[in-house]
């Protein structure tokens with residue numbers, strides 16, 4: 001049994017990963033949280049550790065005391081406080097007697113690959129700097145788990161998920177879509193439950209076998225394929241707008257109704273997240289048309305664990321939406 005700690009495990013992605021680790025029955029699971037939580041009351045096997053990320057030594061003591069061997073970070077990607085916490089966590093892991101492996105909070109795409117979409121996604125600067133920090137700790141084995149976009153969003157509000165409301169390009173509820181480029185570029189879509197299965201298995205890989213980039217491919221589909229599945233399930237043609245590569249690279253995207261609800265989750269009386277959400281989709285759209293979400297399966301963890309069967313996006317949309325009226 002590997003002792004695994006999930007830092008930020010109370011969050012959206014964290015909860016899915018913790019559930020997968022518990023389901024695997026292969027690991028001793030710890031969740032690091034800044035305050036007492038009832039989130040895992042239904043999972044008594046989860047060990048909750050209340051921790052402050054303010055002091056590196058304190059973190060290191062906790063790691064060594066519980067003989068944590070692997071740390072998975074799923075801390076929030078937003079803001080400098082979370083970034084600083086993750087840096088201290090990495091340094092504590094590097095100095096710890098017990099920790100051998102670390103995976104930072106990522107779960108999207110290879111952010112170092114392309115400069116062009118970076119300006120529109122401010123949180124990516126933090127994530128890139130995390131990679132720089134990791135490179136300065138050669139004693140720590142680490143990987144970035146990439147899974148493309150979460151498939152869960154296409155099942156909302158019908159299918160259970162730990163993810164909050166988000167609408168990537170095809171708004172099935174509103175019967176509208178905003179398509180970057182031609183709509184025929186393939187992209188990776190992975191359900192969080194499948195991400196958790198691969199992460200859980202990756203933890204038990206032989207020491208020294210983690211690569212810097214660990215791709216997890218739930219399914220690959222173009223936005224046209226997703227649109228067709230959505231139109232079939234809703235029984236109607238969608239209103240569709242196409243955004244040129246130039247427009248996307250200028251940080252702009254045609255809005256769809258679901259962008260508002262998505263932005264509302266992150267807005268405060270002082271801060272309107274709507275422009276940020278739109279520019280983030282311009283960035284993701286640019287990544288899709290650049291082919292950066294179309295990775296070869298041979299380079300993914302799927303090749304390592306071919307027995308893991310994943311949810312397919314067209315079937316998922318049909319199952320979630322056929323006959324449903326929001």
Ligand SMILES: NC(=O)c1ccc[n+]([C@@H]2O[C@H](COP(=O)([O-])OP(=O)(O)OC[C@H]3O[C@@H](n4cnc5c(N)ncnc54)[C@H](OP(=O)(O)O)[C@@H]3O)[C@@H](O)[C@H]2O)c1
Nearest residue numbers: 008010011012013033034075076077081082085105106150
């Ligand atoms: N591919 C996709 O479609 C997709 C979608 C969404 C997210 N993601 C990625 O998934 C990762 C996790 O995102 P998420 O939405 O799950 O995060 P989240 O729920 O917003 O935050 C996760 C946890 O981070 C902890 N946290 C927040 N602020 C912190 C701070 N200042 N210091 C230390 N801990 C802090 C909190 O735990 P406690 O309060 O318990 O300490 C929180 O529950 C990110 O890297 C994100 O980019 C990918």
